Amino acid sequence: MITLEQLNAASQAEFATLLEGTYEHSPWIASGAWQHRPFSSLAQLKRAMVEVLREAGAEAQLKLIRAHPELAGKAMVSKTLTAESTHEQGKAGLTDCTPEEFASIQRMNADYNERFGFPFILAVRGPRGTGLDKAEIIATFARRLENHPDFERAECLRNIHRIAEIRLNDKFGHVPERGNLVWDWADKLAAHSDPGYAERGELTVTYLTDAHRACAQRLAHWMRADCGFDDVEIDAVGNVVGIYHGADRAARRLLTGSHYDTVRNGGKYDGRLGIFVPMACVRDLHRAGRRLPFGIEVVGFAEEEGQRYKAVFLGSGALTGHFDMAWLAQKDTGGVSMREAMQHAGLCIDDIPKLQRDVSRYLGFVEVHIEQGPVLSELDLPLGIVTSINGSVRYLGEIVGMASHAGTTPMDRRRDAATAAAELALYVEKRGGAVPDLVATIGLLEVPNGSINVVPGRCSFSLDIRATSNEVRDACAQDVRDELNSICKRRGLHFKLEETMRAAAAPSAPEWQRRWGSAVQALGLPLFLMPSGAGHDAMKLHEVMPQAMLFMRGLHAGISHNPLESITNDDTELCVGAFANLLDQLTLELS
Numbered sequence: 001m002i003t004l005e006q007l008n009a010a011s012q013a014e015f016a017t018l019l020e021g022t023y024e025h026s027p028w029i030a031s032g033a034w035q036h037r038p039f040s041s042l043a044q045l046k047r048a049m050v051e052v053l054r055e056a057g058a059e060a061q062l063k064l065i066r067a068h069p070e071l072a073g074k075a076m077v078s079k080t081l082t083a084e085s086t087h088e089q090g091k092a093g094l095t096d097c098t099p100e101e102f103a104s105i106q107r108m109n110a111d112y113n114e115r116f117g118f119p120f121i122l123a124v125r126g127p128r129g130t131g132l133d134k135a136e137i138i139a140t141f142a143r144r145l146e147n148h149p150d151f152e153r154a155e156c157l158r159n160i161h162r163i164a165e166i167r168l169n170d171k172f173g174h175v176p177e178r179g180n181l182v183w184d185w186a187d188k189l190a191a192h193s194d195p196g197y198a199e200r201g202e203l204t205v206t207y208l209t210d211a212h213r214a215c216a217q218r219l220a221h222w223m224r225a226d227c228g229f230d231d232v233e234i235d236a237v238g239n240v241v242g243i244y245h246g247a248d249r250a251a252r253r254l255l256t257g258s259h260y261d262t263v264r265n266g267g268k269y270d271g272r273l274g275i276f277v278p279m280a281c282v283r284d285l286h287r288a289g290r291r292l293p294f295g296i297e298v299v300g301f302a303e304e305e306g307q308r309y310k311a312v313f314l315g316s317g318a319l320t321g322h323f324d325m326a327w328l329a330q331k332d333t334g335g336v337s338m339r340e341a342m343q344h345a346g347l348c349i350d351d352i353p354k355l356q357r358d359v360s361r362y363l364g365f366v367e368v369h370i371e372q373g374p375v376l377s378e379l380d381l382p383l384g385i386v387t388s389i390n391g392s393v394r395y396l397g398e399i400v401g402m403a404s405h406a407g408t409t410p411m412d413r414r415r416d417a418a419t420a421a422a423e424l425a426l427y428v429e430k431r432g433g434a435v436p437d438l439v440a441t442i443g444l445l446e447v448p449n450g451s452i453n454v455v456p457g458r459c460s461f462s463l464d465i466r467a468t469s470n471e472v473r474d475a476c477a478q479d480v481r482d483e484l485n486s487i488c489k490r491r492g493l494h495f496k497l498e499e500t501m502r503a504a505a506a507p508s509a510p511e512w513q514r515r516w517g518s519a520v521q522a523l524g525l526p527l528f529l530m531p532s533g534a535g536h537d538a539m540k541l542h543e544v545m546p547q548a549m550l551f552m553r554g555l556h557a558g559i560s561h562n563p564l565e566s567i568t569n570d571d572t573e574l575c576v577g578a579f580a581n582l583l584d585q586l587t588l589e590l591s
Contacts, residue, residue, distance in 0.1 A: 001171070001172060001173040002018050002171050002172060003172070004038075004039050004040075004041070004042070004045070006018065007019075007037070007039060007045070008037050008038040008039060010034075012031055012034045015030060015031070015033075015034040015037075016030040016031045016034070018030075018171075019033075019168075019171070021167065022049070022164045022167050022168055022171070023049070023053075023064065023160065023164050024064070024067045024068050024069075024160075024163075025067040026064050026067060029049050029052050029053055029056075029064075030049065032049075032052035032056075033045065033048040033049045033052050036048040036051075039524070040524050041523060041524035042168065042169075042172055042174055043382075043523050043524045043525055043574055044523075044524025044525070045168070045524075046161075046164070046165055046168060047524065047525060047526070049164065050161055050380045053157070053160075053161075054380065061153075061157060062118065062153070064157075064160065065118045065119070065121060065153070065156050065157070065160070066118050066119065068119050068121050068160070069119065070109045070113075070119045070120065071105060071109070071119075071120060071122065071124070071137065071141070072097055072101075072102060072105045072106070072109075097134065101134055101138070104138060105138065105141070108120070108138075108141045108142065108145065111145060112141070112144075112145055115145065115149070116149055116152055116153070118153070118156065120141055120144065120156075121156040121159045121160060121163075122137060122140060122141070122159050123159045123162035123163045123166065124137060125163075125166050127183070127555060127566050127567060127568045127569065128180065128183055128568075128569050129166055129169070129176075129180075129568075129569055129570075151557070154378070155556075155557070158377065158380070158555075161380060162568065165568075165570055166570075169570070176569045176570050176572070176573035177573075178280045178284070178572070178573050178576040178577075179568070179569035179570055179571070179572035179573030179574075179575075179576065180569050180573075181276075181280055181283075182273070182276040182277060182280055182569075182572045182575075182576065183567070183569045183572055185222065185276045185279075186268045186269055186272055186273070186276060187268065188218070189215055189218055189219070189260070189268070189272060190203050190268040192205060192211040192212075192214040192215050192218070193205060193211050194206055194209050194210075194211050194212075195209075195210075197264065197265060198211070202264075202265040202563065203262055203265065203266055203267065203268060203563065204262060204263075204264045204265060204266065204307075205260070205261050205262045206261060206262075206264075206305075206307045206308040207238070207261055207302060207303045207307070207308040207309065207314065207338075207341070208238060208302075208308070208341040208342065208344070208345045208347075209308075212238070212260075212261060212302070213238075213345055215260050216234050216238060216240050216260070216300070216302070217234075219240040219260060219275065219300045220232050220233075220234060220240050220242075222279065223240070223242035223279060223282075223298070224242075226279075226283060227242070227244075227279050227280075227282045227283040227286060228244070228282065228283065228285075228286025228287070229242035229243060229244050229282060229286075229298070230243055230244055230245050231243040231245075235318075235351075235355055236318070236347050236348050236349065236350075236351035236352045236354070236355055237302050237303075237314055237315055237318045237323065237342075237347065237352060237355065238302030238303070238315065238342075238345065238347060239299050239300060239301055239302050239315045239318070239319075239355075240260070240275075240299070240300035240302075241297065241298075241299050241300075242279070242282070242297070242298045242299075243295060243296070243297050243298075244282045244285065244286070244295060244296045244297075244298075245291070245295045246291055246292050246293055246294045246295040246296075247291040247292065247293055248293070249295070251293060251294050251295055252294055252295070252360075252361055252362060252363050253294060253295035253296060253297045253361060253362055253363065254294055254295070254296050254297070254362070254363050254364065254365075254366065254583075254586065255297050255299070255357070255362050255363075255364070255365045255366075255541065255545070256274070256278045256296070256297070256298055256299070256365065256366050256367060256368075257274060257275055257278065257297075257298050257299035257300055257301060257367065257537070258271045258272070258273065258274025258275055258300070258301060258304075258367055258368070258369060258536070258537055259271035259272075259274075259300070259301040259302070259303065259304035259305070259315060259316075259537060260272055260275060260300045260301070260302070261302065261303050261304060261305050261307065262305065262307075263305050263307060263561045264307060265562075265563060266560075266561050266562065266563070266565065267560055267561065267562060267563060267564070267565020267566070268565065268566075269370050269554070269560075269565055269566070269567050270369075270370060270372065270560050270561065270565060271301075271304060271305075271369070273368055273369060273370055273552065273567070273572075273575070274367050274368040274369050275298065275299075275300045277368045277572075277575055277576050277579050278296065278298045278368070278579060279298060280576045280579075281296075281576060281579050281580050281583060282296055282298065284580065285583075292583060292586075292587050293587060293590040293591055294363060294586065294587075294590060296583075297362075299315070299316075299319070301313075301315030301316050301537050302314060302315040303315050304316070304535075304536070304537055308332045308341075309327065309330045309332060309338050310330055311324070311327040311330060311338075312501070313537065313539075313540045314327070315537070316537040316540035316541060317540055318352055318355040318356070319355055319356065319357050319540075319541070320356065320357070320540050320541060320543055320544045321353075321356035321544075322540065322543070323352050323353075323355070325352070328342070328349065357544070359544050359545045362545055363586070364509060364512055364545050364546040364547060364548075365538060365541035365542075365545055365546070365547040366512060366516070366538075366547065366548055366549070366550070366582065367536060367537060367538045367547070367549045367550075368549070368550050368552065368575060368579060369532075369536060369549060369550075369551060369552070370551070370552055370553075370554045370558075370560060370565070370567060371384065371530075371551040371552065371553055371554060371558050371560075372533075372534050372554070372558060372560035372561070373533065373534075373558045373560075374557040374558045375530055375558070376528070376530075376551060376552075376553035376558065377553050377554065377555070377557050377558045378557070379528065381525070381526070381528050381553065382525065382552060382553055382570075382571040382574050382575070383520050383523075383525060383528075383550060383551065383552055383553075383571075383574060383575060383578060384528045384529070384530045384550075384551040384553075385508075385513055385516045385517050385520065385527065385528065385529050385530070385548075385549075385550060385551070386508055386513075386516075386529075386530060386531065386532045386548065386549035386550065386551055387468075387507065387508055387513065387529050387530065387531055388468045388469075388505055388506060388507040388508060388531050388532070389505065389506040389507075389531070389532045389534075389535065389536055389538060389539050389542070389549070390437070390439075390466040390467055390468055390473075390505060390531060390532060390533050390534075390535075391466065391467060391468070391469065391470045391473045391503060391504050391505030391506075392464065392465065392466040392473065392501070392502070392503045392535060393464075393465050393466075393473060393474070393477055393499065393501065393502045393503075394462065394463065394464050394465075394499070394500050394501040394502075395462065395463040395477075395497050395498060395499050395500060396444075396460070396461075396462055396463075396497075396498050396500055397460065397461050397462070397463060397484070397495060397496060397497040397498070398458060398459070398460045398461075398495060398496045399417040399420050399421050399424075399458070399459045399461070399484075399488065399493055399494075399495045400417060400457070400458055400493060400494050400495065400496075401414075401415030401416055401417040401420070401455075401456070401457050401458070401491070401492070401493045402415040402455075402457050403454050403455060403456065403457030403458070404454070404455045404457070405453070405454065405455070406452075406453045406454055406455055407453065409455055414455050415455075415457070415491065415492050415493055416455050416456055416491070417447070417456045417457055417458050417459035417493060418447050418450075418456035418459045419456075419491075420459070420487050420488060420491050420493055421442075421445060421459040421461050423487050424442070424461070424480070424483065424484055424487055425442045425445065425461075427480070427483045427487075428440045428441070428442055428463065428480055431476055431479055431480060431483075432465070432476065435467070435472055435476070437467060437468040437472075437531050438465075438466070438467040438468075438472055438473070438476055439464075439465070439466050439467075439533055440463070440464070440465045440466075440476055440480065441463070441464045441465075442461050442462060442463055442464075443462050443464060444460070444461055444462035445459070445460075445461050445462075446459070446460050446461070447459050448460060463480065463497075465477050465480070466533055467505070468505060468507075468531045469505050470504055470505050473505070481497065484497065503535060503539055504539075506538060506539045506542035506547065508547065508548035508549065509546030509547060509548055511546070512546055512547065512548030513529075513548045515548070515582050515585050515586070516548055516549075516550050516578070516582065517529075518581070518585060519550075519578040519579070519581035519582040519585060520550070520578050520581075522578075522581045523574055523577055523578060523581070525574070530551065532549060532551070536549065550575070550578060550579075552567065552571055552572070552574075552575045553567075553571060554566060554567055555567065555568065
C-alpha cells in the first residue's frame with residue numbers, strides 16, 4: 001500500500017513508478033499530476049490526474065483510449081493484458097466466456113471499432129466496485145454502439161477515469177465504506193416496486209401503494225436499528241421522520257431529507273440519495289457516541305413526483321403548512337381517492353395540519369440530490385453546489401382547427417392543428433435557447449383520434465418553462481403565448497392554454513451555499529456552482545426557511561428518471577464526507 005505522504009515526498013520519477021498502471025500504458029499522466037503536490041486527500045490526487053488528461057488535448061486522449069485492450073479480445077486470448085486489466089476482466093468473468101458469449105463480444109468489438117475507430121472501454125468492476133456480470137457488460141456494449149461518436153469518446157474517457165479511480169483505491173487500500181453503505185441501502189430499497197412494474201424488473205413507487213408503504217417501513221427500520229435515531233415515526237401523510245437530538249434536546253435542528261417515491265420505471269437514487277446520506281452521517285455520530293450542539297431531523301418525504309395524484313410536494317408541503325385538504329378528493333386512474341388511500345394506509349388525516357413545523361426551531365434546510373443532468377459528468381466533477389432552483393410554470397394547451405380529408409383538401413385551404421403545434425414547438429426550442437439558464441419544453445404532443453388520411457383538427461400539447469429567475473421565466477411564457485396567438489391567427493385556428501403549475505425560483509441562502517462550498521473544498525475538490533433545472537422538496541422548504549442543495553453526479557451522462565440512473569460508491573463516499581463536513585462547520589459556528 002502507498003500513502004499520500006510517500007507521494008508528496010517522492011521525486012517525479014518515483015511518483016510515476018508508485019502510480020504505475022493507474023492509467024493504461026500512460027505514465028505521463030502521473031508525471032503531470034506530480035506538479036500539483038502536495039495532496040491533502042486521495043480525492044485531490046484523483047482530480048489532479050483527471051485535470052492532466054483534460055488539459056492534454058484530443059490527440060493525447062484518443063491515444064490513451066487506443067492504448068486500452070478490447071474486452072475479451074485478442075490480448076486476453078494471447079495473455080498479453082496488463083496485470084490490472086487481467087484482474088478486472090477476470091473478475092467480470094470475461095476470461096471464462098462461453099463460445100456463444102465470446103462470439104457475441106467479438107462481433108460487437110468489430111462493429112464498435114468500425115463505427116468509432118477505437119476500442120470499447122468499460123469499467124467492468126462497476127459502480128459498486130464489485131464487478132459487472134457478463135449480461136450487464138454485453139447489454140451496455142450493445143447500447144453504447146448506438147451513441148454519437150463524440151459522446152461515446154467522452155464516455156470512454158469517463159470509464160477510463162473510473163478504472164483509474166478503482167486502481168488507485170487498490171493501491172492505497174482505500175475502501176469507500178460509507179459510499180458502499182448508501183449504495184447498498186438504495187439497492188435494497190429498490191426491491192419494492194408497484195404491481196405491473198415489479199414483474200418486469202422496473203422500479204415504480206407511487207404514493208401509498210403497498211410498495212410505497214414497504215419502503216417507509218424499511219426506512220424507519222434502518223433509522224432505528226442501523227443508525228441510532230432517537231425518535232422515528234411515519235407521520236400523517238406518510239413521511240418517514242427520524243430525529244437525532246443534539247446535546248441539548250431542546251436545541252434547534254438542522255432539517256434535511258428528500259423523497260422516496262419514484263417516477264414510473266425510474267431509478268434508484270433520485271430523491272433517495274438525499275435520505276441515505278444524512279442517515280449515514282447520523283449512524284457515524286451514534287456509533288461514536290457524539291452529540292452536536294443542534295439536532296438533526298431527516299425526513300423521507302412521501303411524495304414529490306406527482307405520479308399517482310395531480311397534487312405534488314404532498315410530504316414537504318405538509319411541513320410548510322401548505323397541504324390543501326381539497327386534494328383528498330382527487331382520484332387516481334383506478335378511481336381511488338387520496339382520502340381512501342390514506343385511510344387504507346392507516347394514516348390519521350385529522351393530524352395533517354399538526355405537521356406544520358415551527359420554523360423558529362430550525363436552523364435551515366439542506367438537501368443532497370443527484371444532479372439529474374450531464375454538467376458534472378462532462379466536467380468530471382463528483383459534486384456541485386446549487387445556487388438556485390429554477391422557477392417553473394407548466395401549461396396544458398390545445399390548438400383547434402378543422403379535421404378534413406387528407407387527399408381532397410388543398411394545402412392552402414387547410415386548418416391543420418398539428419402543423420401549428422409543430423411551428424410552436426420550433427419557436428419554443430429557439431426561445432428557450434436564447435437566454436442562459438432558461439429551458440422551455442413541449443413534452444407532450446398528441447393528435448386525439450388522429451388518422452393517417454385526415455388533416456388534424458385538434459392537437460393537444462404541454463409546455464414547461466423553467467429559469468433561474470421568475471422574471472426570465474415569465475418573459476418567456478408571455479413570448480410563447482404571443483407567438484401561439486400569432487400562429488393561430490395566421491392559420492385560422494384558435495387555442496386554449498391552461499396554467500397547471502407555477503413554482504417560484506428558490507435561490508440558495510448565501511450562508512448555506514457558503515457552508516456547502518467549504519464542505520466540498522475541505523475534501524480537496526474544486527468549488528463548482530450551478531443552478532438546478534429540476535424541482536425539489538427544497539423549493540417548498542424555501543418558502544419558510546433558508547435552504548441550499550448539494551448535487552452529486554450520476555453515471556451515463558447523468559441520466560435520471562430512467563433505469564440507467566446510476567452512481568458510484570466513491571462519489572457517494574465524497575457526498576457523505578461533504579455532509580459530515582457541513583455538520584462539523586455548523587458545530588464550530590454554534591459552539
